[in-house]
Amino acid sequence: MLTQKIKSLVVMATAWLAIASSHAQTPAPSLEFPAASPAATIKQRVGLTDIEINYSRPSLKGRQAFGQLVPLGEVWRTGANSATKIKFSTAVNFGGATIPAGHYELFTIPGLQEWTVIIHQDSSQWGSYKYNLANDVARVKVIPAALSSPVESLTIEFASLRDESATLNLIWAQTVVPIKITVDVVTSLVPQIEAVMASAEPKKPYVNAAMFYLDHGLDLTKAAAWMDAAIAKQPATFYLVYRKAKILAAAGDKVGALAAAQASLEAALKAKNSIGEEYAKLNQDLIASLK
Numbered sequence: 001m002l003t004q005k006i007k008s009l010v011v012m013a014t015a016w017l018a019i020a021s022s023h024a025q026t027p028a029p030s031l032e033f034p035a036a037s038p039a040a041t042i043k044q045r046v047g048l049t050d051i052e053i054n055y056s057r058p059s060l061k062g063r064q065a066f067g068q069l070v071p072l073g074e075v076w077r078t079g080a081n082s083a084t085k086i087k088f089s090t091a092v093n094f095g096g097a098t099i100p101a102g103h104y105e106l107f108t109i110p111g112l113q114e115w116t117v118i119i120h121q122d123s124s125q126w127g128s129y130k131y132n133l134a135n136d137v138a139r140v141k142v143i144p145a146a147l148s149s150p151v152e153s154l155t156i157e158f159a160s161l162r163d164e165s166a167t168l169n170l171i172w173a174q175t176v177v178p179i180k181i182t183v184d185v186v187t188s189l190v191p192q193i194e195a196v197m198a199s200a201e202p203k204k205p206y207v208n209a210a211m212f213y214l215d216h217g218l219d220l221t222k223a224a225a226w227m228d229a230a231i232a233k234q235p236a237t238f239y240l241v242y243r244k245a246k247i248l249a250a251a252g253d254k255v256g257a258l259a260a261a262q263a264s265l266e267a268a269l270k271a272k273n274s275i276g277e278e279y280a281k282l283n284q285d286l287i288a289s290l291k
Helices: 002-025 186-197 206-215 220-233 238-250 254-271 274-290
Strands: 039-046 049-056 085-088 092-094 097-099 102-109 115-121 136-142 145-159 165-182
Touching: 039 145, 039 165, 049 145, 097 136, 115 165, 136 165, 186 206, 206 220, 206 238, 220 238, 238 254, 238 274, 254 274
Parallel strands: none
Antiparallel strands: 039 049, 049 085, 085 102, 092 097, 092 165, 102 115, 115 136, 145 165
């Protein structure tokens, strides 16, 4: 009888130990809280250049941004938490300074009348506590502008996009700091266009090449010939004839431009659809500008 009781106690003890062991091995639930300054990434292609910015976005929350949260006249991480990162896939002109392709940190020195915007070697630092002037790649001066209404959270955005340029806006509270970024598309792309157009490639980018040359004031004789080649492959495309008219107008061939625009207008009107209506208006405007 005693032996049986001992066996029962052993079984019970083993069971309790197993339960206790299973509870001990159960991990505590992981907790994730909202970030006071959420991380953000913005990517933008300017011409053939990819630009990426990684930053954290502090908010006003009833406070004053510059002069309180961010001291004037001191180096700022241009965000919160880690220093703001900026990456260029090719060389760019950043506010007047030439910056090679690469990864950098973006610091600023806010001021009432003028900001200093700094491109700094990437050291993956927290804040600006280890900022070292010796690691500056470039410093540019920028005049800030006032906003009519405050922006609650720090916002970095790209505006005024063109083939060769964009404006990088640093926006917070009632301040916007615009930095002009330019890239060299023509120097890198024209040799590639010329090589492809002179090759035996059966599918050539006639329209894109012609419009690139038109938009950048390049060889308009070549542009017209390429557009003619595109039209020959698609004779009924009135929108290509309209583009041919624009090229001729830019080249100073007023008679040829008027004839092309008139032909495009007549074809667009016959289409009797929304695209035709759009190009009828475009041709009418072009014809009016040439008279």
